[in-house]
Amino acid sequence: MQQKEFEELTGLQVAPEEYYEIEQIxxxxxxxxxxxxxxxxxxxxxxxxxxxxxxxxxxxEKWAEDNSEWVKxxxxxxxxxxxxxxxxxxxxxxxxxxxSLAGVRKTARLSIMYDYKLCADExxxxxxxxxxxxxxxxxxxxxx
Numbered sequence: 001m002q003q004k005e006f007e008e009l010t011g012l013q014v015a016p017e018e019y020y021e022i023e024q025i026x027x028x029x030x031x032x033x034x035x036x037x038x039x040x041x042x043x044x045x046x047x048x049x050x051x052x053x054x055x056x057x058x059x060x061e062k063w064a065e066d067n068s069e070w071v072k073x074x075x076x077x078x079x080x081x082x083x084x085x086x087x088x089x090x091x092x093x094x095x096x097x098x099x100s101l102a103g104v105r106k107t108a109r110l111s112i113m114y115d116y117k118l119c120a121d122e123x124x125x126x127x128x129x130x131x132x133x134x135x136x137x138x139x140x141x142x143x144x
Contacts, residue, residue, distance in 0.1 A: 086098065
């Protein structure tokens with residue numbers, strides 16, 4: 001749905017920034033057709049729209065739960081590719097995506113294994129782990 005169409009269906013004038021947010025909600029609540037969505041928006045019936053969003057989230061959560069093994073396999077395949085491309089192109093955004101999917105511990109481990117550059121988050125994590133290890137007394141009380 002375009003902004004002009006939304007404004008015609010609702011009789012409301014909105015700024016482009018506001019329409020962008022409305023469009024995100026409309027696209028996410030894709031179980032409602034545009035006329036129904038606009039009618040509820042025009043009447044201020046946001047709870048109906050919100051309920052549709054909650055339903056969509058619950059459907060997604062159920063799908064993710066039912067497909068968790070598949071999701072895990074996809075992550076295991078995807079993470080090394082993201083890290084490799086992040087390293088080749090020096091692209092921190094790709095590294096951020098990998099960290100958000102796998103966690104900083106896994107990305108730091110893989111980055112060291114494959115001799116990739118470490119980002120600041122990975123360095124911080126590793127330094128914190130080293131500091132924690134230094135605070136833990138060793139069993140034989142000897143220094144490394």
